[in-house]
Amino acid sequence: MPPLLSIRDVTKSYSAYPLFDKLSIAVEPLERLGVIGPNGAGKSTLLRILAGAESPDSGERVMQRDLALAYVTQVDLLPEATALAVVAAPLIAAGHDHHEAETTAEVALLAHGFPDPLVATASLSGGWKKRLSLVRALAGEPAVLLLDEPTNHLDPEGVWWLEATLARARFAVVCVSHDRWFLDRIATRVVEIDPRHSGGCFSAVGSYNQFLEHRDAYIASETTRQEALANQMRKETEWLRRQPKARTTKAEYRVKDAARLQAELSDVTRRNNMNRSMGLDFSATGRRSNDLIVAKGLAARYAERTIYAGVDVELGPGTRLGLLGLNGSGKSTLLRTLAGDREPDAGTVKRLQDLRVVVFHQDRSRLRPHETLRQSLCPNGDTVKYRGSSIHVMSWAKRLLFRPDQLDATVGSLSGGEQARILLGMLMLTPADILLLDEPTNDLDIPALEVLEESLLEFPGAVVLVTHDRFLLDRVSTVLLALDGKGQAEYVADYAQWQTRQEERLAAAGTPVTASAAKPAKKGISFSGKERRELENMEATIAKVENAVAVLEAEIADPAVAGDGVRLTAACEKMAKAQQVVEKTYARWQELEAKAAQNG
Secondary structure, rough: OOOOOOEEEEEEEOOOOOEEEEEEEEEEEOOEEEEEOOOOHHHHHHHHHHHHHHHHHEEEEOOOOOOOEEEEOOOOOOOOOHHHHHHHHHHOOOOOOHHEEEEHHHHHHHHHOOOOOEEHHOOOOOHHHHHHHHHHHHHHOOOEEEEEEEOOOOOHHHHHHHHHHOOOOOOOOEEEOHHHHHHHHHEEEEEEEOOOHHHEEEEEEOOHHHHHHHHHHHOOOOOOOOHHHHHHHHHHHHHOOOOOOOOOOOHHHHHHHHHHHHHHEEEHHHHHOOOOOOOOOEEOOOOOOOEEEEOOOOOOOOOOEEEEEEEEEEOOOOOOOEEEEOOOHHHHHHHHHHOOOOOOOEEEEEOOOOOOOOEEOOOOOOOOOEEEEEHHHHHOOOOOEEEOOEEHHHHHHHHHOOOOHHHHOOOHHOOOHHHHHHHHHHHHOOOOEEEEEOOOEEEEHHHHHHHHHHHHHHHHOEEEOOOHHHHHHHOOOOEEEEEOOOEEEEEEHHHHHHHHHHHHHHHHHOHHHHHHHHOOOOOOOOOOOOHHHHHHHHHHHHHHHHHHHHHHHHHHOOHHHOOOOHHEEEEHHHHHHHHHHHHHHHHHHHHHHHHHHHOO
């Protein structure tokens, strides 16, 4: 079967920096292709080329005729309208009847966690705007879905919903992401865009972890290949030195072959010597006391609400504590309490005398946007003091993966990942007993994440880590503390255990992640005007979703469909989803009726 979508021998450059050179990638039916690579490798550009939103300098884009394609960008550009109007608009533009488009949109919104299809986009959080963008793309039933960093802005429940949705997908997916756990869950093939690889990319079938195994084997084989080519080249060089007098056709061919061999060796050596790893290594004081921080019975409250209570934390050398919890559960608050920036509302914190604590703040308040990169990296001249040695700003910048021509650029003009590298560089210069890291992984690419992991694993002091990067959290942490934001805290074995418990709680509350997960939190049992209007319109909503079931029943009864296995299977799958929506709509009706009764 031919690919649904592909690019062939594509070349693309911006200014003097080439992104791709004869890059070729094909998207097969039903595969879920994860795309990774360092920042600046051109992953977003690749998606735009695949989407037809940008043209390559050379090469071609090939797409099957009448292919239904949807593209969700990193930035969610939504009009000021209702969620229903946002999802229905592209369906209407594609030729659907207005009523049919609204019914399809409503069914999609209800099925994917929007209890109120008439909610205004202006009132949605960043996470719910991202979910709305995804639902808009899904409602059109694309054959290929292109996603650029889709987990950005999503809370954990939203990410679980997206993982479950894509795992059931009956369409092809191309997804650019730095979220390695997400890729491991959804990808059936992973492609790394990187000039280190022959052809500009390396592809391996399987999950992200399987990809890592294949890539390690590939890199080892390239090293072996370089050694073999070098040995062969030495033999050819020795032969050329002898300068044989007989210039036969065979001898001339051998001279040409030696030139080809030299070019191949140069290419392999150049790619193998490319170093895109950040030189990240935190300085430790070397203090070996077992009790760096001992906290007992910690509590945090805001207004009348208890965020957490009864929290005990003991930090010693080698302890790496990961904090888990949904947004607003108190992770950053606990981090500030351990740092001494906030007094606990209850409990005690005992710190070792002269304790050296280094804190990474997610708000990046230490950066000065109008300073140059040179000034931020070396505020007191042209060198920094690192572990007793003086390092020139040029070498220090290179260690943090900055180019020399960037030194005079302002910090505000740099990307989020580049700003994060500046902050991590600042942390490296201060010896510490404890590292307190609040979202240090934001905007970092996978090569930088891998180096950060290794640095934290090798740091001999204590670490407290708040991050959305589940892969790093699970690998680095020696202990995980989960906060629920409602006063409870518990230690768990790993992230998967915590996620399972959260999904069980959601299911018990009637909001399973695999169907209609992560409804926006409600305050108390108040009955808002919006919910009252929703209740008033509920009968009309039920009529719409039941009508959708009736349409599908008629389709299944059609002899033309019943005799076509593919069409019949698709129609039955749609019917099952539509019936689930009907059940959820009735459940929502009962919920609203109960709230209305409680509120008179």
